[in-house]
Amino acid sequence: MKGSTGKDGGAGLNLIIRGGHIVDPSQGIDGIGDILVEEGRVRGIETEGSGFGAAEGGPYQVIDASGMYVLPGLIDMHVHLREPGFEHKETIRTGTMAAVRGGFTSVCCMPNTKPVNDNETVTEFILRKAYAESACYIYPVGAVTKGQDGEELAEMGMMREAGCVAFSDDGRPVMNSLLMRRALEYSKAFGVPIISHAEDLSLSSSGVMNEGPLSVELGLRGVPAEAEVIMIKRDIELAGLTGGRLHVAHVSTAGGIDALREAKKRGIAVTAETCPHYFTLTEEAVRDYNTDAKVNPPLRTERDVEAVKEGLADGTIDVIATDHAPHHRDEKLCEFDRAASGISGLETALPLSLRLVEEGVLTMGQLVLKMALTPAAILGIGRGTLKAGADADIVILDPRREFRVESERLLSLGKNTPFDGWLLKGAVLMTVVKGRLYRWDD
Amino acid sequence: MAETVHLKGKDLLGMRALSPAETELILDTAGGFRDVLKRDIKKVPTLRGKTLVNLFFEPSTRTRTSFELAAKRLSTDVINFSVSMSSVAKGESLIDTAATIQALGADFVVIRHPASGVPHLLSRRLRASVINAGDGTNEHPTQALLDAFTIRERKGRVEGLRIAIVGDILHSRVARSNIHCLRSLGAEIRLIGPPTLIPGEFVQPGVQVFYSMDEGLEGADVVMMLRIQMERQDRGFFPTTDEYFRLWGLTRERLRLARPDAVVMHPGPMNRGIEIDSGVADSPQSVILEQVTNGIAVRMAVLYLLSGRPQEARV
Amino acid sequence: MAKELFDSKDIDRTLTRMAHEILERNRGVEKLCLVGIQRGGVHLARRLAEKIAMIEGRETPVGALDIALYRDDLNIRREYPTVRKTEIDFEITDHVVVLVDDVLFTGRSIRAAMDALMDMGRPAKIELAVLIDRGHRELPIRADFVGKNVPTSLMERIEVELREEGGEDRVVLFSGGERDG
Numbered sequence A: 001m002k003g004s005t006g007k008d009g010g011a012g013l014n015l016i017i018r019g020g021h022i023v024d025p026s027q028g029i030d031g032i033g034d035i036l037v038e039e040g041r042v043r044g045i046e047t048e049g050s051g052f053g054a055a056e057g058g059p060y061q062v063i064d065a066s067g068m069y070v071l072p073g074l075i076d077m078h079v080h081l082r083e084p085g086f087e088h089k090e091t092i093r094t095g096t097m098a099a100v101r102g103g104f105t106s107v108c109c110m111p112n113t114k115p116v117n118d119n120e121t122v123t124e125f126i127l128r129k130a131y132a133e134s135a136c137y138i139y140p141v142g143a144v145t146k147g148q149d150g151e152e153l154a155e156m157g158m159m160r161e162a163g164c165v166a167f168s169d170d171g172r173p174v175m176n177s178l179l180m181r182r183a184l185e186y187s188k189a190f191g192v193p194i195i196s197h198a199e200d201l202s203l204s205s206s207g208v209m210n211e212g213p214l215s216v217e218l219g220l221r222g223v224p225a226e227a228e229v230i231m232i233k234r235d236i237e238l239a240g241l242t243g244g245r246l247h248v249a250h251v252s253t254a255g256g257i258d259a260l261r262e263a264k265k266r267g268i269a270v271t272a273e274t275c276p277h278y279f280t281l282t283e284e285a286v287r288d289y290n291t292d293a294k295v296n297p298p299l300r301t302e303r304d305v306e307a308v309k310e311g312l313a314d315g316t317i318d319v320i321a322t323d324h325a326p327h328h329r330d331e332k333l334c335e336f337d338r339a340a341s342g343i344s345g346l347e348t349a350l351p352l353s354l355r356l357v358e359e360g361v362l363t364m365g366q367l368v369l370k371m372a373l374t375p376a377a378i379l380g381i382g383r384g385t386l387k388a389g390a391d392a393d394i395v396i397l398d399p400r401r402e403f404r405v406e407s408e409r410l411l412s413l414g415k416n417t418p419f420d421g422w423l424l425k426g427a428v429l430m431t432v433v434k435g436r437l438y439r440w441d442d
Numbered sequence B: 001m002a003e004t005v006h007l008k009g010k011d012l013l014g015m016r017a018l019s020p021a022e023t024e025l026i027l028d029t030a031g032g033f034r035d036v037l038k039r040d041i042k043k044v045p046t047l048r049g050k051t052l053v054n055l056f057f058e059p060s061t062r063t064r065t066s067f068e069l070a071a072k073r074l075s076t077d078v079i080n081f082s083v084s085m086s087s088v089a090k091g092e093s094l095i096d097t098a099a100t101i102q103a104l105g106a107d108f109v110v111i112r113h114p115a116s117g118v119p120h121l122l123s124r125r126l127r128a129s130v131i132n133a134g135d136g137t138n139e140h141p142t143q144a145l146l147d148a149f150t151i152r153e154r155k156g157r158v159e160g161l162r163i164a165i166v167g168d169i170l171h172s173r174v175a176r177s178n179i180h181c182l183r184s185l186g187a188e189i190r191l192i193g194p195p196t197l198i199p200g201e202f203v204q205p206g207v208q209v210f211y212s213m214d215e216g217l218e219g220a221d222v223v224m225m226l227r228i229q230m231e232r233q234d235r236g237f238f239p240t241t242d243e244y245f246r247l248w249g250l251t252r253e254r255l256r257l258a259r260p261d262a263v264v265m266h267p268g269p270m271n272r273g274i275e276i277d278s279g280v281a282d283s284p285q286s287v288i289l290e291q292v293t294n295g296i297a298v299r300m301a302v303l304y305l306l307s308g309r310p311q312e313a314r315v
Numbered sequence C: 001m002a003k004e005l006f007d008s009k010d011i012d013r014t015l016t017r018m019a020h021e022i023l024e025r026n027r028g029v030e031k032l033c034l035v036g037i038q039r040g041g042v043h044l045a046r047r048l049a050e051k052i053a054m055i056e057g058r059e060t061p062v063g064a065l066d067i068a069l070y071r072d073d074l075n076i077r078r079e080y081p082t083v084r085k086t087e088i089d090f091e092i093t094d095h096v097v098v099l100v101d102d103v104l105f106t107g108r109s110i111r112a113a114m115d116a117l118m119d120m121g122r123p124a125k126i127e128l129a130v131l132i133d134r135g136h137r138e139l140p141i142r143a144d145f146v147g148k149n150v151p152t153s154l155m156e157r158i159e160v161e162l163r164e165e166g167g168e169d170r171v172v173l174f175s176g177g178e179r180d181g
Helices: A092-101 A120-133 A156-162 A177-189 A213-218 A226-242 A254-265 A276-280 A302-313 A349-359 A364-379 B020-037 B061-073 B085-089 B094-104 B118-125 B141-155 B173-184 B213-217 B241-248 B288-307 C008-025 C040-056 C108-120
Strands: A015-024 A029-038 A041-046 A061-064 A069-072 A074-079 A104-109 A137-142 A166-168 A194-196 A246-248 A270-274 A394-404 A423-433 A436-439 B051-056 B077-082 B108-113 B129-135 B162-166 B188-192 B207-210 B222-225 B263-265 C002-006 C032-037 C062-065 C096-104 C125-133 C145-149 C157-161 C170-174
Touching: A015 A364, A015 A394, A069 A364, A074 A092, A074 A349, A074 A364, A092 A104, A092 A120, A092 A423, A104 A423, A120 A137, A120 A156, A137 A156, A156 A177, A177 A194, A177 A226, A194 A226, A226 A246, A226 A254, A226 A270, A254 A270, A254 A302, A270 A302, A270 A364, A276 A302, A276 A349, A302 A349, A349 A364, A349 A394, A349 A423, B020 B061, B020 B141, B020 B173, B020 B288, B051 B061, B051 B094, B061 B077, B061 B108, B061 B129, B061 B141, B061 B288, B077 B094, B094 B118, B108 B118, B118 B129, B129 B141, B129 B288, B141 B173, B141 B222, B141 B263, B141 B288, B162 B173, B162 B213, B173 B188, B188 B213, B207 B213, B263 B288, C002 C008, C008 C040, C008 C125, C008 C145, C008 C170, C032 C040, C032 C108, C040 C062, C040 C096, C040 C125, C062 C108, C096 C108, C096 C157, C108 C125, C125 C157
Parallel strands: A015 A061, A015 A069, A074 A104, A104 A137, A137 A166, A166 A194, A194 A246, A246 A270, B051 B077, B051 B108, B108 B129, B162 B188, B162 B222, B188 B207, B222 B263, C032 C062, C032 C096, C096 C125, C125 C145
Antiparallel strands: A015 A029, A029 A041, A069 A394, A394 A423, A423 A436, C002 C170, C157 C170
């Protein structure tokens, strides 16, 4: 493990982070200042005057953050940790280490494990495991239907009590519209969102990449953009019908974003996320049958990439999540048709998202909103903030430092990244989470 | 010193990757091998000591035999490595198979696989020259080359000819390779078939789409029929094979709409009575058997030209 | 440094003499044919056939032979030679075949040509006619008809330029060139 804990872990962490550029939309802070951490909690922020000089000499570790960004720890509401059942792909330990390495201090883990997280026992197992082994905070997402089979509602209430913060059959859509309606209705009792993996399976059929001239050229079966658009529209209508809270996962299409924009205008309770690969890559990335660029929904066209950026800029898309989907090497090193879908995304998400700030798509404050405060609000967890009293979830970022992505050096067990070899700008230097300080000095 | 020739790449993965000059080179070279095949002694010592592995993940007697004969005519040893899909289903990985072949010391690996892109994956992992003998619905380059060679032999040229390709374009690797190949040689291409089997993405300069067989065949110099796979009917691409034959089958009457000297081609195996009428298949206008013979010459040329590539490792 | 050994008149005169010699050697032979080695040899074989027709009024079949597929150096060459057409559209079995080439050097091309001929039939006899013999044989091969013997060093290079290839007829000796096979 690359991460080292500074002081002894646990609640006893006492820090002064000095002179960094603090961006915390929850308090409207965007400027140079000091942060004082006591006993693993934020004690306060000083942006004017002398800072916390007085505390110096006490039991505080002092960190010079000048020239760096200091942000609330990021929250990734869409991660596959694979445990239990697929520990060859990822474990709670390795997945959360990758998260912390990437600047995330909380992650939501999707229920498509083995067994599926469709009952409180599995939820409790995950949380127990998380307590003992997780590097960051874990918020489980429970399944909407038993076994994610799309036939009967799972015990959402009991899972909610056990700690689930949202429900989703992610990886599979709930194809039955009546069942989706029931889920949206039923979840109102707990005030939690239903996360929709929007894909019309009968239309996407056995497609493996975006449908268009390139899929025709490569002789690969295509998934039309409409497979996503149709499902987003259906779910929007059902959210309108039921008044339930809908969150649309990994939006990849211009048509889907248009539909969401329209829905928000109508006042429907819908939020949406996209992932770094959907605003960074196009379908061209699969041209050489590169299975590391095989992902579901598939990478789309230049036009879709532009639409995703517009959607982020105008607020149609609320959240940037990773859809971190680690796979074993053997599951990628094979026929494109047979290869597993997914990208190991935790360790590249922040620098890829910073490109949006560089391009002027988002301000730094908007980026922090989409990667910390808004996910916290959607999930109803009191994080994503540096307010006094909050747990010290903090990430320190050098926005100018460049590094080369080397898939073999990822902390995640999933080395499946289409960004292998890319030179990225914006390196996480330190992460503070769960009362520990991780320094990433390489 | 005679001038030297070779293809640019290590492998033949598809027509998409070949320049028109490379395509012409293969066709010209194949002419020399066609002569060899006409002789009593049909074998030359050219590629003695080399080894070709036929790696077939799909049954295909004709393509495999054609490569086997091409290699043997060049004095190259042949190993047939038929991988039944059952062993694939058991979890035998493609990568393990590739490693085995590397260890066998093959110079050429001829691969047929039901998934698009597998030859590309192997080519990155093998020192041997990888020759795509059909991958999924992507490409089947040697079929396109032998088709172009046959057309050139019959018509003296490809440029300016009107060539109709009829049938399941969407799922046809033969069609994809032929469109690339014949377009690059300057032919006018017409794709004919039901709209469910011809995505609009195929339309490009030099390529037109016709849903009416009669309109599409008009004035064609070459009519290239594709095999209709029965399972397409089950998946709803067209209602019945009866209806298919009525609308897009090639009959004598329909063939009269093409030029009187039009030739009829088919990559085989044919479904008589589904895409082509027996009377047409066996008519003098049919060059289907010539295609088979020419296939050997073209594959010999490909083996020769891939071997002639400058390699640092060679003495 | 280039030195012209033959001009067009010299070539013509030499070919006339060689045609006479071929006829003299094959007096009474009915089944005579000429096979030129691609490319220069093919042009010379055609010219010899024309001369034979002028002298005796008989038609001698002329074929073209490409030896690329029979070369003995394919395994050590860095690149392969162009494959040209072999066009021998007559039976060679029981014929006297006069192989024609422009320059005789190591003898390896002739070995390849003989192997190729043997795969096409069983000639009664094979004879060899070359315009220039520059020496340096590496195989036990000797020409039956020689236009001119030109002792050379291995550093020199001989080029036979023929009008059929678009230039003028001439034979040139270059010094300090590379081996030209």
